[in-house]
Amino acid sequence: xxxxxxxxxxxxxxxxxxxxxxxxxxxxxxxxxxxxxxxxxxxxxxxxxxxxxxxxxxxxxxxxxxxxxxxxxxxxxxxxxxxxxxxxxxxxxxxxxxxxxxxxxxxxxxxxxxxxxxxxxxxxxxxxxxxxxxxxxxxxxxxxxxxxxxxxxxxxxxxxxxxxxxxxxxxxxxxxxxxxxxxxxxxxxxxxxxxxxxxxxxxxxxxxxxxxxxxxxxxxxxxxxxxxxxxxxxxxxxxxxxxxxxxxxxxxxxxxxxxxxxxxxxxxxxxxxxxxxxxxxxxxxxxxxxxxxxxxxxxxxxxxxxxxxxxxxxxxxxxxxxxxxxxxxxxxxxxxxxxxxxxxxx
Amino acid sequence: xxxxxxxxxxxxxxxxxxxxxxxxxxxxxxxxxxxxxxxxxxxxxxxxxxxxxxxxxxxxxxxxxxxxxxxxxxxxxxxxxxxxxxxxxxxxxxxxxxxxxxxxxxxxxxxxxxxxxxxxxxxxxxxxxxxxxxxxxxxxxxxxxxxxxxxxxxxxxxxxxxxxxxxxxxxxxxxxxxxxxxxxxxxxxxxxxxxxxxxxxxxxxxxxxxxxxxxxxxxxxxxxxxxxxxxxxxxxxxxxxxxxxxxxxxxxxxxxxxxxxxxxxxxxxxxxxxxxxxxxxxxxxxxxxxxxxxxxxxxxxxxxxxxxxxxxxxxxxxxxxxxxxxxxxxxxxxxxxxxxxxxxxx
Numbered sequence: 001x002x003x004x005x006x007x008x009x010x011x012x013x014x015x016x017x018x019x020x021x022x023x024x025x026x027x028x029x030x031x032x033x034x035x036x037x038x039x040x041x042x043x044x045x046x047x048x049x050x051x052x053x054x055x056x057x058x059x060x061x062x063x064x065x066x067x068x069x070x071x072x073x074x075x076x077x078x079x080x081x082x083x084x085x086x087x088x089x090x091x092x093x094x095x096x097x098x099x100x101x102x103x104x105x106x107x108x109x110x111x112x113x114x115x116x117x118x119x120x121x122x123x124x125x126x127x128x129x130x131x132x133x134x135x136x137x138x139x140x141x142x143x144x145x146x147x148x149x150x151x152x153x154x155x156x157x158x159x160x161x162x163x164x165x166x167x168x169x170x171x172x173x174x175x176x177x178x179x180x181x182x183x184x185x186x187x188x189x190x191x192x193x194x195x196x197x198x199x200x201x202x203x204x205x206x207x208x209x210x211x212x213x214x215x216x217x218x219x220x221x222x223x224x225x226x227x228x229x230x231x232x233x234x235x236x237x238x239x240x241x242x243x244x245x246x247x248x249x250x251x252x253x254x255x256x257x258x259x260x261x262x263x264x265x266x267x268x269x270x271x272x273x274x275x276x277x278x279x280x281x282x283x284x285x286x287x288x289x290x291x292x293x294x295x296x297x298x299x300x301x302x303x304x305x306x307x308x309x310x311x312x313x314x315x316x317x318x319x320x321x322x323x324x325x326x327x328x329x330x331x332x333x334x335x336x337x338x339x340x341x342x343x344x345x346x
Numbered sequence: 347x348x349x350x351x352x353x354x355x356x357x358x359x360x361x362x363x364x365x366x367x368x369x370x371x372x373x374x375x376x377x378x379x380x381x382x383x384x385x386x387x388x389x390x391x392x393x394x395x396x397x398x399x400x401x402x403x404x405x406x407x408x409x410x411x412x413x414x415x416x417x418x419x420x421x422x423x424x425x426x427x428x429x430x431x432x433x434x435x436x437x438x439x440x441x442x443x444x445x446x447x448x449x450x451x452x453x454x455x456x457x458x459x460x461x462x463x464x465x466x467x468x469x470x471x472x473x474x475x476x477x478x479x480x481x482x483x484x485x486x487x488x489x490x491x492x493x494x495x496x497x498x499x500x501x502x503x504x505x506x507x508x509x510x511x512x513x514x515x516x517x518x519x520x521x522x523x524x525x526x527x528x529x530x531x532x533x534x535x536x537x538x539x540x541x542x543x544x545x546x547x548x549x550x551x552x553x554x555x556x557x558x559x560x561x562x563x564x565x566x567x568x569x570x571x572x573x574x575x576x577x578x579x580x581x582x583x584x585x586x587x588x589x590x591x592x593x594x595x596x597x598x599x600x601x602x603x604x605x606x607x608x609x610x611x612x613x614x615x616x617x618x619x620x621x622x623x624x625x626x627x628x629x630x631x632x633x634x635x636x637x638x639x640x641x642x643x644x645x646x647x648x649x650x651x652x653x654x655x656x657x658x659x660x661x662x663x664x665x666x667x668x669x670x671x672x673x674x675x676x677x678x679x680x681x682x683x684x685x686x687x688x689x690x691x692x
Contacts, residue, residue: 191428323437
């Protein structure tokens, strides 16, 4: 029996026992008061607090019925090797005996189930709508019995599927991973053959990284021992893309142990780069200044490197995109910028 | 020599001749006054009006210098088999002798060049940042010497590349194409094996279809004679996704002859479906009502089918997503809805 089926079954048994004995079912509390920052491992995790769902109260029984309905649906998905999106679960629930006020309510139950089972929802058949990122380079994987090489799947590369834990990594000739924020830069690196010149797997994040992408980066780092570098725009949103890859998001605190990649290194664009490379810039907007303030209050940005960069960015009043290196030539980023940065960091 | 190189060369010669004789260079006018709706072919096209760029006026010489600079850069891209994004062209222009006020100005010059050369910008190396859509099903293509089968590229399918005209279609066992608005529905159809059960290529549009996707749909329709069906959400934005596939956008009037797919058929979700299938709905928002009004004024929505659907949607005051069929079961859309619709249309 799969891990997911086993845990779903255990959960159901536990609920049954609690109902028989009229004892509360205890599930991990996911509210802010129970989210801790672990400065040593540099990730957010859930604390020890539990919610109690009492089977003989109105609210408790409703929440338990909702959780069991979603769990039963998940069991069906896992048994049939199927998946459904959060949206589809909400629509499907229209045919169930318990109901949900709106999709937010059913989404929250799915997250409760994740925290309770200690599984990512992708592992019990609940998938996101969107694709994960794309990978290009010397990587051979097996997906559902089919071997796929990330340089022979077309110029767009290999699309990371939502259930990336089910993907077997068969072979990899690269020595490092370079993950980039925009697909514009992804295509640039592929076209300049950065995967060969820098001996790297190139990952195109498409903005804030999807969970599947973060999980793959973690697996590449952990299973293959590859260093992971993150290359973003030179602005507070780009920097936070890196930070979420490294240490997870507060919202997914119950999953960060599997998603976070604490070894990931930031490779730019820094505020210092904007000055040193004399990059084309745009003025910071109000929302950028606000974001800088928010990041300053986040413990992950307390270290001197980020303090200095946040201060300098604010002082410059400007930000730069990663594509701005095209000012010098299209291949500048692969010939000059990235090699210089890798030298610095390795 | 490639078609693109030849046309770039002819354009340069023509400018040279005009400069020598002090005659204006005439380029197609792309403003609203010159965009025509062709009711017979049901597409927007450019009319016969031309702009005159006089080489010895301040404005004319600047615009011609900008066009020649972009053309020279395009020539380099084509010769080297490279590409650049619109954003990269703007940044690259920082190193040129002519300058652009902002990216809008350089983008407009690229569109002038498209209209003047009669080529899509992808054909002279200017690519969009984002991927096109994904395809799943019995389709074998050759891209850059590599054969790719759309059922053996991973569960996310084959990613349509920006330069889709360079892709060779080698073999296709499907009898029709079903293009769907959301990736949620795309995954649903792939998972329910709609490609086998409905003998179709499944195309995931990711919202409004990219140019490369529209070009591929057109090629599948024209070269392989496959009927194309478009399946969107039941709201004015979804309907317009279909309309742009069928008849092109006004903005790209100079390219619609190659991008539009006038044979494409709309397969739902209609307002009538919302009633007949008793779908879960959401109330129309202000922007939806406004959009309904805009579509009513668009000549492509004059026909009785659309008039009736727009009226009904407004009267219902509600819209439905294509995933709403999950109310009945995850496979309802493949087992019931789509077969019924295909029967009706074929």
